[in-house]
Amino acid sequence: MKIQTATLGYPRIGKNREVKKALEAFWNGKIGSQSLLQTVKEVEEANWKTQLDAGIDKIGIGDTTLYDHILDWTFRFGLIPERFQQFSGLERYFAMARGKEGISALEMTKWFDTNYHYLVPEITSGALRADWSDFIERVSRAQEILGKRAIPIVFGSCTLLRLSKLDLNVDTAISQLIPLYTDLLTELKSLGISEVQIHEPALVLGDGNNWKEHYQAVYKSLSGVEIPLNLVTYFDDLGETYSWVMDLPVNAISLDLTRGSNLELIKTYGFPEDKRLGVGIVDARNIWQICPEEVIPKLETIKDVVREFEVQPSASLQFVPYDATRETQLPEALRNVLSFAEQKLQEVVFLAQKITVCDAKYNHEPLVNFNRNNSQNQSKFDATKLTVTYYKKDQKTIETAWEKFRRFSPINQIVQQQLKSLTSKDFERNLSYDLRRSLQISLPVFPTTTIGSFPQTSDVRKLRVRYKRGEISQEDYQTAIKAQILECIRSQEEAGLDVLVHGEFERTDMVEYFGQQLQGFAFTQNGWVQSYGSRCVRPPIIYGDVIRTQAMTVDEFIYAQSLTEKPVKGMLTGPVTMINWSYTRTDISRQEQAFQIALALRDEVTDLEAAGAKIIQIDEPALREGLPLKTKRWNEYLSWAVDSFKLSAGIAKPGTQIHTHMCYSEFGDIITDIERLDADVLSIENSRSNNETLYELTDGGYSKQVGNGVYDVHSPAIPTTEQMLSQLRTGIANLPVKQIWVNPDCGLKTRRWEEVIPALKNMVEAAKKLREEANVTKGD
Known part of the structure; x- marks a missing residue:
């Protein structure tokens, strides 16, 4: 059985900060809007091709942004506060982001527990007029380059509301947004999209149960479009929401296995047979190379419990740099245990291939089972040899990259x-x-x-x-x-x-x-x-x-x-x-x-x-x-x-x-x-x-x-x-x-x-x- 791979987002500033430079040149009047948009397009397509070349099966697309992805969805759904109505196009977009003379910008705050800042939507009553033409254009372009591997990333309605300033009750806001999301999914379906990622990170917050009925209402409506949905969560475990989230009418659920206790929840309560699990096993928020002897057993446990799963980073890779091989001035012992976005793609593919190979070779027997102390099974897995082989270390020595690093950085x-x-x-x-x-x-x-x-x-x-x-x-x-x-x-x-x-x-x-x-x-x-x-x-x-x-x-x-x-x-x-x-x-x-x-x-x-x-x-x-x-x-x-x-x-x-x-x-x-x-x-x-x-x-x-x-x-x-x-x-x-x-x-x-x-x-x-x-x- 081939285990597939996926991504949930990618760095979007360009390897050489091309988007940053273009933005600042645009703001300073040195380039026009078309030049700015062309730069963003080139960076975006280069990101897609990098993931394609790495062998990723399902490539999350649509997360590239001029300023902030939350602002993008605020803009697309027509959630425009009154003070910005006088503007249009990019002038309106950047006024919401940065303010204008006498007009305050949207409030900025931290994105969950990261150092990324997002712009807080302000949602009031009134008819909404959505325009996601830029997103549809992006998806169509991605299809030309990636084919069926292009998986649109849509920001979930409940998380959007949970993170917004609301001047109306949640039920009213949801009733206004559901038809818009339904229309968007319908349009994506007409493009022949095979699956849509809907990101709902707010599900991991401690108040998730307070939103249970809202999530149920939203996903009952969205399921009627009959396009496969992958409900994506990250940054923590589902906790007390696990049981009812598993019952939501979606085709796949992605969980972060690098933070919180999602693995324990899966082992304790199981995972629905009618859904696919997105296993967020490669840490998207730190830069250390995986230790296969720590990661492989977790995947083997998943294989014992879950009928169908795919391997992916724990979240969007926007939180790590592009490529560790460019850091030529770092000591070799340190550089060789670093993993940036491109290396994490390799790790995702490697882990999927390793599980697939082991699955065929050992006829579905787990190499390491947390529930049994089986020395015979454990002996089938040699993490040291695996590390040396995969990371192309000097195969004439038994020292792994991590062992060399620990010698380089001893305790003081x-x-x-x-x-x-x-x-x-x-x-x-x-x-x-x-x-x-x-x-x-x-x-x-x-x-x-x-x-x-x-x-x-x-x-x-x-x-x-x-x-x-x-x-x-x-x-x-x-x-x-x-x-x-x-x-x-x-x-x-x-x-x-x-x-x-x-x-x-x-x-x-x-x-x-x-x-x-x-x-x-x-x-x-x-x-x-x-x-x-x-x-x-x-x-x-x-x-x-x-x-x-x-x-x-x-x-x-x-x-x-x-x-x-x-x-x-x-x-x-x-x-x-x-x-x-x-x-x-x-x-x-x-x-x-x-x-x-x-x-x-x-x-x-x-x-x-x-x-x-x-x-x-x-x-x-x-x-x-x-x-x-x-x-x-x-x-x-x-x-x-x-x-x-x-x-x-x-x-x-x-x-x-x-x-x-x-x-x-x-x-x-x-x-x-x-x-x-x-x-x-x-x-x-x-x-x-x-x-x-x-x-x-x-x-x-x-x-x-x-x-x-x-x-x-x-x-x-x-x-x-x-x-x-x-x-x-x-x-x-x-x-x-x-x-x-x-x-x-x-x-x-x-x-x-x-x-x-x-x-x-x-x-x-x-x-x-x-x-x-x-x-x-x-x-x-």
């Missing part, structure tokens, strides 16, 4: 001893917030600041590239960076900000910069993944114990502080964010990795204080995104996540003001944990959420200082003084004056100076007017 005993020596005192400040506040720096009421980064112009990026290539000396590079810092300090003083930053011109990325100075981190040349829109990042790889060998930020802080009488913040990235925005190890816990990073940051805090820093910001924008998708697992995560931050900051003197920043997250259900961070000042994204983020903090009784993000840095629009003043007045109505700071909602690195300077001047002017209205001058 010094770090291990530091972890063992920690006590409860290491996680606490010397004085409580109420007592230490009077010892900290005195500032005006409604103090103004920024989150940290300033525009990363093409000149700055070229400077770093030239230095990396060895075209300029370290001395010349540092001189040029200092010139940028000088200009940044002058600009902030001219704008009238109260607390300054050095601008972070030496940093390509807030995680990468620190990882590059810590042992145990590795970095790619071409490992780009999409964060949102045209924003791409290269997540670091944590491969060994983390060690800080020297100060990382002190020189830049000292220089910046020497240029001004105003306080300059020391800027660090917190341990939880570094964990959540990196590809982490799988041989030790995430907690241990976070604590190792926290120990390194702890030393940096001490050195910044010694250099004169009165304010140190330890950013944790990814704290919430790391939450497990099921609330029953939250406490374990939040316990170590908060403790790792406290370990970083606990060493700070009472007079040192500790800031942290969080963005594009919902705080209402974790207020207690955010309070437990014990940061003196928390800055938040609030400009796109219509003050919802602020309300969550105030409703939860948050007692410390809050930086109310009044400036949407992800939009080119320059907010007026009155716009920001209006938002700040909301802050006064909900928080004591002494708790309020004024700042943008995130870093400014993606903006242009000609946008940033007037926006910051307007922000400072808004703070001044607010002081006059409140008739106060000091925070206390």
